[in-house]
Amino acid sequence: MTTRSWWGWGTVEDAVTGAERTALTRRIATLLPDADLTIHQPPELTALPIPQPRTRAPRALAGLASYDTADRVLHGHGQAFRDIVRNLLGRIGDVPDLVVRPRTDQDVVDVLDWCAAAGLAVIPFGGGTSVVGGVEPRDCHDYPGSVALDLTALDQVLEIDRTSRAARIQAGILGPALESALRPHDLTLRHFPQSFEFSTLGGWLATRAGGHYATLYTHIDDLLESMRVVTPVGVSESRRLPASGAGPAPDRLFLGSEGTLGVITEAWMRLQDRPRWRAKASVLFDDYRAAVDATRTLAQSGLNPANCRLLDPAEAFLNAGVLAAGGVLVLGFESADHPVDDARRRAVEICAGFGGRTRDEAPTTASDADPSDTWRSSFLRMPYQRDALAAQSMITETFETACTWDRFEQLRAAIETAAANAFRATGVTGVLTCRFTHVYPDGPAPYFGVYAAGRWGSTVEQWDEIKTAVSEAISANSGTITHHHAVGRDHRPWYDRERPGPFATALRATKHALDPAWILNPGVLIDREELSCSSPPPRSSCGPS
Known part of the structure; x- marks a missing residue:
């Protein structure tokens, strides 16, 4: 058994401790020698002033309701840096008055009917991994109460259509349970966001999450066949079809609606046969512009790599152990139908035309491990390491965007300038990294990381200032405020402009x-x-x- 952390990412048992924490602290001290890396412990949950519930569920729904303090606190925040630090500081803020866990579609209908009649705010809740303030009852003060509607009891794969390669799946199922249910049928959704272990299908759909594929099926949208949504005025259920030209697509109304228009309870999802053939390569570059051009050419080549992540030099060093002046491109190909060695070979040839060399040709890594393997391991540990550094006064957070290829250089330069100015304005020493998480024929999705030495007790405010500065740069330079993190409450000012x-x-x-x-x-x-x-x-x- 494992225990979910009330204040941070994932489970208590998987937190960064011992040798891992020592090594992490050493790396940051080397990067930022003036940082105060004193470790601060989170407060005891029982010592925090949590307000009493303002409302209670009616008798017919009482069996679905929880008023437990830890339950309410866990459902009152997401997993952004600012959430983690506020918890570490004991600034719990708003929590829902109760948590309700429906077991059926009818339960969802009944809860919405009750809340509409009573004027209570309802916040649909999956795994709680929002990093944009999407699950906080922050704007519910004018309501007589707020309800966190936890969908995780709706967690079954209800039906599998092997012929059409699709499945009807309840929205509250977590990523690992979903894949476990599909594995006996040799099928997979193949959608693996970083939050995979702790997020739900409904959450992915409601936020238009980005997943495993760097090309082609980049968003959960691409894997959706139809969905069922309970709204306060009725149930919307679209027809199962491979495609349709019958007017505006109804599912598009609810994809990305973040629980504001209805509650997604189930969906038919397009599945994949499980991959049998795989091939990978790590390509190092001496010039970053050449690396970007190589990545663009690959994105436009029709090779459609499953993994095509360009790490800039700082990102490559910090998270993949690679020393490369122009960064490293991590490539992966996979298929359930045929070998993919030819696709890998052609991709390496394309990169060679831009000065790229595979790891064997340019052994400049800091360790003997393959950069793609090192990167994957680091990727999975990043949220836990973020929490550890947050407890050591570090500002460790990310933001992402997307733009067309012709605008990337200008956008990146504007973001770097904005970040550097914000570092100075907030009095921090910091490093900005960049990687492409997804690429399209017409543009990349750059994902930036901030590593800055903050002041304990002020890092939320310092990060808010940095985030505002880089968001303004994104908006002013034709980027999107979010490629796959959703809007929530934190991105609203820039979303409204976009x-x-x-x-x-x-x-x-x-x-x-x-x-x-x-x-x-x-x-x-x-x-x-x-x-x-x-x-x-x-x-x-x-x-x-």
């Missing part, structure tokens, strides 16, 4: 029609004061009663 005006009008009208009592995840995507009364919704006048 979305077209007519679309914002349509979104308000949709919210007005599907959630007339305005109970679903307040503050995400659209604010209550933005509600228009141009056409009265069913079962309500305008906005919350």
Whole structure:
């Protein structure tokens, strides 16, 4: 048995301790010699002032409700750096008044009916791995209570269509349980976000999560066949089809809606045969611009690598143990149908045309391990290491975007300048790293990492200033505020600028029609004061009663 950490990532048993922590601290001290790396321990949960619940579930739903303090605290925050540090400092802030765990679709209907009638805020909750404030009851003070609607009891693979290679899956299932259920059928969803172990299918759909594939099936959208969504005014269930041209796609209304328009309870997902053939390569470059050009050429080649992650020199050194002036490109190919050695060979040839050399040709790694293996291990441990460094006054956080290839150089330069200025303004010494997590024929998805020595007790505010600065740079240079982390509450200012005006009008009208009592995840995507009364919704006048 393992125990979920109430304040940080994952399980208590997997936290960074002992030799791993010593080595991590040593690396950071080498990188940032002036950093104060004193270790601070989280407070005892029982010592924190948690307010009493303001509301209670009706008798018919009492068996689904929890008022346990630890349960409420765990459902009151996500897993961003600022969440972790606030917990370490005992700044618990807002927590839901109760946690409700529906077991059936009808339970979800009943909970929404109760909350709409009582005017209670409802925050749909999967694994709680949001890094953008998507599951906090931060904007619920004007409500008589808030409910965390935990979907993890809806955790079954209900039906498998082997002929069509698809499965009907409940939204609350966690990644490992989903893959375990598909493995006996030699099938896989093959969607592995970094949060895979602790996140749910419904969460992936609600946030348009990015997963395993660096090309082709980059988002969960690409793997969706149809979905079932419970809204306050009825159930929306789309038809199973491989494709359709029948008007606007209904599923697109709920993909990425982050629980503001309805509660996703199940979905038919497109599956893959489990891969039998794999091939990988790590290509080192002396020039970063050449490495970017090589990656662009690969993205446009039609080879469609499953893994195509370009690590800049700083990222390559910190997280893959690679010394390369132009960075390293980690490549992977896989297939259930045929060998992929030819695809790997051609990819290496393309890289060679830009000065790239495989690890065997350029043995400049800091260890004997293959960089792709080192990177994968580091990738899986990153959230735990982030927590350890957060407890040592380090600002260790990421942000991501996407842009077209012609704008990448300008965007990256603007972000680097904004970060450097923010480091100076906040009085921190920091390093900015960059990697491509996904690539498309028309552009990359750059993912940036910040490693900065902060002041204990002020690192949340310091990070907020840095985040604002780089977000402004992204917005001003034609990037998106998020490629796969969702909008939540933290990205709202830049999302509001990014979305077209007519679309914002349509979104308000949709919210007005599907959630007339305005109970679903307040503050995400659209604010209550933005509600228009141009056409009265069913079962309500305008906005919350």
